[in-house]
Amino acid sequence: MEQVAARSNRSLANRARARLLQMHYEAKVGHIGGNLSALDAILHLQSQVMTGDDLFVLSKGHSAGALYIALWATGQLQDDELRAFHQDGTTLAGHTVAGWHKRIAFATGSLGHGLGLAAGAALGKRLRGDPGTVYCLISDGECEEGSTWESLMFAHHRKLANLVVLVDANGLQGFGSTAEVASLEPLVPKFRGFGLRVAEIDGHAPEALDAVLKPLRHEPLIVVMRTVKGKGVSFMEGKMEWHYLPMNEAQYQQALRELAEA
Amino acid sequence: MRDAFCAALVALSTARSFVFFTGDLGFMALEPLRNAMGGRFINAGVAEQNMISVAAGAASVGEQCWTYSIAPFIYGRPFEQIRNDVCLHDFDVKLVGNGGGYGYGVMGATHHAIEDYGVLCALQNMRVHVPAFADDLAPIVARMAADAHPAYLRLGRCEKPRDFVLPAYAPWRRLLSGDAGVLVVVGPGAGGLLAQYAAVPEADRPELWVATELPVLADALPQACVDRIRETGSLFVWEEHVANGGCGQMLALLLLQAGVHPRRFHHFHAKGYQSRRYGSQAFHRAENGLDPASVLAATARLASA
Numbered sequence: 001m002e003q004v005a006a007r008s009n010r011s012l013a014n015r016a017r018a019r020l021l022q023m024h025y026e027a028k029v030g031h032i033g034g035n036l037s038a039l040d041a042i043l044h045l046q047s048q049v050m051t052g053d054d055l056f057v058l059s060k061g062h063s064a065g066a067l068y069i070a071l072w073a074t075g076q077l078q079d080d081e082l083r084a085f086h087q088d089g090t091t092l093a094g095h096t097v098a099g100w101h102k103r104i105a106f107a108t109g110s111l112g113h114g115l116g117l118a119a120g121a122a123l124g125k126r127l128r129g130d131p132g133t134v135y136c137l138i139s140d141g142e143c144e145e146g147s148t149w150e151s152l153m154f155a156h157h158r159k160l161a162n163l164v165v166l167v168d169a170n171g172l173q174g175f176g177s178t179a180e181v182a183s184l185e186p187l188v189p190k191f192r193g194f195g196l197r198v199a200e201i202d203g204h205a206p207e208a209l210d211a212v213l214k215p216l217r218h219e220p221l222i223v224v225m226r227t228v229k230g231k232g233v234s235f236m237e238g239k240m241e242w243h244y245l246p247m248n249e250a251q252y253q254q255a256l257r258e259l260a261e262a
Numbered sequence: 263m264r265d266a267f268c269a270a271l272v273a274l275s276t277a278r279s280f281v282f283f284t285g286d287l288g289f290m291a292l293e294p295l296r297n298a299m300g301g302r303f304i305n306a307g308v309a310e311q312n313m314i315s316v317a318a319g320a321a322s323v324g325e326q327c328w329t330y331s332i333a334p335f336i337y338g339r340p341f342e343q344i345r346n347d348v349c350l351h352d353f354d355v356k357l358v359g360n361g362g363g364y365g366y367g368v369m370g371a372t373h374h375a376i377e378d379y380g381v382l383c384a385l386q387n388m389r390v391h392v393p394a395f396a397d398d399l400a401p402i403v404a405r406m407a408a409d410a411h412p413a414y415l416r417l418g419r420c421e422k423p424r425d426f427v428l429p430a431y432a433p434w435r436r437l438l439s440g441d442a443g444v445l446v447v448v449g450p451g452a453g454g455l456l457a458q459y460a461a462v463p464e465a466d467r468p469e470l471w472v473a474t475e476l477p478v479l480a481d482a483l484p485q486a487c488v489d490r491i492r493e494t495g496s497l498f499v500w501e502e503h504v505a506n507g508g509c510g511q512m513l514a515l516l517l518l519q520a521g522v523h524p525r526r527f528h529h530f531h532a533k534g535y536q537s538r539r540y541g542s543q544a545f546h547r548a549e550n551g552l553d554p555a556s557v558l559a560a561t562a563r564l565a566s567a
Contacts, residue, residue, distance in 0.1 A: 055323075098351050105322055107350050110342055116312045117347055120319020127281065127302065128324060147343075150312035
């Protein structure tokens with residue numbers, strides 16, 4: 001039974017990858033690499049984990065495409081709506097804009113904002129006695145923003161048990177690797193040094209995410225997800241340039257072939 | 263004004279639910295509020311960016327949030343959080359900055375806020391309140407609480423002359439009648455000007471108005487004030503704020519659009535730190551020609567020119 005479920009999840013993830021590539025190819029835009037590193041986690045949260053009481057905050061707003069695709073894959077966005085991605089008059093901007101979809105609570109895109117927003121929503125829910133968990137996806141490069149650490153300190157001090165922070169740790173950022181730019185690693189002990197409860201998982205393995213989310217929590221949880229930028233497309237995997245580049249026709253066709261064979 | 267602000271929020275806390283955040287400031291002022299609010303009074307620490315984002319996040323789930331620091335710290339450091347997290351979403355988040363203008367005096371330029379409301383008025387959905395007197399705090403806090411949008415409250419030190427009886431609160435109030443032009447004042451400097459002009463015969467002084475809500479909107483500008491600008495032909499604006507983005511510019515634009523063209527216009531405003539010397543609020547006002555004696559002399563000269 002678990003094998004069937006795993007196959008079904010893989011199939012959904014593959015279809016989502018293909019649709020994400022199509023959406024970016026048709027719009028002739030980039031930010032594909034970071035979308036592919038985050039897609040598995042966002043898709044799993046939206047399709048298997050989150051309830052109507054939960055809130056998702058996409059702090060790494062440049063992965064808006066992955067969120068749109070996850071909403072599409074779960075029937076919360078229609079196929080024709082995706083065609084508006086990056087077009088004039090759209091609500092599906094390159095970074096999320098707020099106020100048009102109940103699953104997109106915030107306009108994000110400037111890094112270092114989402115975690116504070118998520119901590120505030122978690123605090124507000126607690127003060128109001130509202131149920132639900134706030135999930136916030138940040139990037140590893142985003143950890144260079146000082147506000148991220150301000151928010152972690154706050155979340156820990158306030159013991160926001162209804163807050164889960166997912167770190168898309170793909171090791172690459174806009175103009176170099178996180179190692180080259182900021183000697184960012186080791187991330188896990190940095191988080192632990194703030195007194196936070198930290199788990200480290202394969203960010204492309206939904207069952208690993210399920211396992212760390214399952215135990216009852218009395219404090220915020222940080223999940224460092226080891227991911228691959230450009231995951232699923234051989235010529236994009238681990239390549240910084242796919243933070244920005246759009247695909248040409250040949251690249252798009254090759255990517256689709258690889259997904260079909262996966 | 264801090265005490266009046268605190269008292270107004272303590273009263274508000276008995277009437278409605280909200281969350282109060284401070285950036286680790288408020289010692290010897292906000293303790294009554296902390297006692298009244300319990301777990302809803304949150305010291306967010308010396309982390310203004312996070313404080314504003316957290317307030318926006320809490321507002322997103324239905325809470326009205328008040329955030330507090332000294333004026334330069336509440337709008338400068340977390341500017342992008344105010345712009346993106348609060349104003350773009352039109353969340354019910356209030357920013358309260360103590361010591362607007364040169365209020366922190368000899369504490370130094372980093373503690374002054376002479377560009378605050380110009381910057382904030384440029385943002386979507388933002389309203390700014392600049393009380394002139396401590397008495398204004400209760401009605402202003404009530405107005406802010408009733409309006410579920412972003413707002414900024416700039417606090418200062420009340421300088422109201424002891425015996426002066428204020429008219430009932432309104433965003434525009436006439437404090438003194440006069441025939442030698444119209445002087446519009448923003449902020450607590452109105453107190454010193456009021457004291458100065460009260461001793462001048464009505465025929466020789468400008469009509470003194472105080473404005474407390476910004477940006478100035480055409481439909482909020484009292485017709486009586488516009489009429490007096492027309493009749494006297496002189497408009498003076500006083501504010502402890504730089505010219506750019508200030509009330510003077512707002513008023514000039516509105517009047518131009520309305521076809522009102524006073525023959526004389528003079529803007530008394532902060533110019534920064536010309537001497538590179540620092541001192542009390544009174545020192546900086548004097549250096550910028552904002553002290554009551556200089557303003558009185560200037561308006562007398564300009565009106566008779």
